[in-house]
């Protein structure tokens with residue numbers, strides 16, 4: 118199981134568009150560049166990309182490179 122800290126879990130397809138956290142557990146979060154924010158619905162494009170990434174992630178052990186996750190939740 119890869120756990121070097123260079124890989125992160127893929128955000129949920131319906132997670133916040135800024136940080137990928139699910140609405141029910143979101144509340145207030147801080148994340149650059151938006152700072153404090155409430156849950157915001159992801160764009161259709163983000164949902165698609167996250168679902169694709171999840172599919173890829175399952176094939177590679179449930180994680181993807183940090184760069185991919187950053188792209189999916191920003």
Ligand SMILES: [Zn+2]
Nearest residue numbers: 133135136146
């Ligand atoms: Zn968020």
